[in-house]
Amino acid sequence: MRVTAPRTGSTAASARSLPTRGATTSEPASVYVRSLIRSQLRLGITYALGFVGATAAFVLAIVLTPVLDETFVWGVPLSWLLLAVGIYPLAITVGVLYARAAARNEARYRALTEAP
Structure with a gap:
């Protein structure tokens, strides 16, 4: 398989109509989509700010x-080890919680848009 540039006479990808998965273009459907987008944006901003705040509190507590700077483990200050190892569980936890909440939002959206 070889990837090439698009032909000059072809329709741009953004101008083509994309297939929809059973979605209608009615007013209630567009309201639901906008609501889902706003909900996911709010969720993302909330979790991002929460992660930044928790990380800042963690770093501030170490500082x-x-x-912690006077205690050494394997020749490395304990504060450095806490920063190196402590942030990852926090990031993973926030990521998992965000993914679960986003999936719940999408499940609610699907429940509203599916026909009974």
């Missing part, structure tokens, strides 16, 4: 505890 304000000077004994």
Whole structure:
């Protein structure tokens, strides 16, 4: 298989109509889609701000505890190890919680748009 540039006379990808998965173009459907988009945006911003706040609190707690800089584990200051290892579980937890909440939002959307 070889990837080539599009022909000059072809329709741009953005101008082509994309197939829809059973979605109608009625007013209630567009309201539901806009509502889902707003809901997902709110969710993303909330989780991003929560992650930034929790990370800042974690870093601030390490900075304000000077004994961590004086304690060494395998020749590395304990504060560095806490930063290196402590942020990953936080990021994974926030990511998992976000994915579950986003899936719940989409399930609610599907329940509203599916015919009874």
